[in-house]
Amino acid sequence: SADSEEIVSVLLNVGLNARKLFGHTFDFTAKVSANPYLRFGWSYAAPKMPTVNAGVYVRWTDMKMLDLGSTRLSFSMFNTKQELYLSNLKWKLWDFKAGLRNDVYVINDVRASEFTGDYDFTHLKADYLSVFADVRADTFDKGYFPTRGFTAGASYAWSFVGSEGLSNFHILTVDAKGVVPIGKIFAFIPSFNVRFLMGNNIPVAYFNAVGGSLPGRYVDQQIPFVGINNVAATRNILTLFRTDFRFKIAKNHYITGIANYFRDSDTFKGYVNGPGYVGAAVEYSYNTIFGPLTFNVHWSDLTNKVGVYVSAGYNF
Numbered sequence: 001s002a003d004s005e006e007i008v009s010v011l012l013n014v015g016l017n018a019r020k021l022f023g024h025t026f027d028f029t030a031k032v033s034a035n036p037y038l039r040f041g042w043s044y045a046a047p048k049m050p051t052v053n054a055g056v057y058v059r060w061t062d063m064k065m066l067d068l069g070s071t072r073l074s075f076s077m078f079n080t081k082q083e084l085y086l087s088n089l090k091w092k093l094w095d096f097k098a099g100l101r102n103d104v105y106v107i108n109d110v111r112a113s114e115f116t117g118d119y120d121f122t123h124l125k126a127d128y129l130s131v132f133a134d135v136r137a138d139t140f141d142k143g144y145f146p147t148r149g150f151t152a153g154a155s156y157a158w159s160f161v162g163s164e165g166l167s168n169f170h171i172l173t174v175d176a177k178g179v180v181p182i183g184k185i186f187a188f189i190p191s192f193n194v195r196f197l198m199g200n201n202i203p204v205a206y207f208n209a210v211g212g213s214l215p216g217r218y219v220d221q222q223i224p225f226v227g228i229n230n231v232a233a234t235r236n237i238l239t240l241f242r243t244d245f246r247f248k249i250a251k252n253h254y255i256t257g258i259a260n261y262f263r264d265s266d267t268f269k270g271y272v273n274g275p276g277y278v279g280a281a282v283e284y285s286y287n288t289i290f291g292p293l294t295f296n297v298h299w300s301d302l303t304n305k306v307g308v309y310v311s312a313g314y315n316f
Helices: none
Strands: 010-016 023-032 037-045 051-062 073-091 094-112 125-138 149-162 169-182 186-198 208-210 232-234 237-250 253-265 276-288 291-300 305-312
Touching: 208 237
Parallel strands: none
Antiparallel strands: 010 023, 023 037, 037 051, 051 073, 073 094, 094 125, 125 149, 149 169, 169 186, 186 237, 208 232, 237 253, 253 276, 276 291, 291 305
16 A cells, blocks of 8 residues: 555555464564564464463654654654453454553654653553453445445453563543445545543553544554644544545545544543544545555644645555
């Protein structure tokens, strides 16, 4: 894929026994870009039993090269993650997974301002062990331009062991998105995201992040927000609301008006008085066999700038 943020990215994937319903499965994925990552996964599935999974993930992020006019936080970061968890725990539309996660972060060249919230900047090389649980349902009929259905999910993680001097903390995220078709041309697409960081002195590696068009582009916790290029840091208590008004103007051609709003604060008590920011965009998309071709013009009152975003190919 290619876009106006990372220019060119290539995704490589190799799977072994990926089509088998039961038994061992191996998967290797590598992203070659300005912010590369590697992921290796193993799973074992047996009839009428939860699937056992293990994975190793390595990622390099260089936020120093981004436009700091809206970011207010920059650093370079190496992250390696190891997970052991159970999946294929189903109830009606919902898929559950739960297990253990170990994160190692090495952060360099930190620059920040008061906007970045109540984070701990003293432990820049640290190890965190967490228990986590995720749940998700997805009924969309298409991946990129769904005409019906919804997706909704929640995740919780408790980091209970860390490097010396680190306090335990909790992370709760909830998101939902739905498509309401009105005739064959128009679709109303509301969505929301929340991410709450609860505890004292949350490590800066886990900071709340918004911006760009793709979730998790620069850090795993990044939530898209039109009007902000790249990524911006927000405070510990974050809520984000978005509405898309999509028109199918011809076969595979779409025009979408987008409005989004986020509000953040350091504590739940301060949420009502916390700052709020608005962003908007007008977007044209053409769906090709090689993935969507997209162009948008956007603005937000955080940056007070008009920006342009262009992408071609599948998102990853």
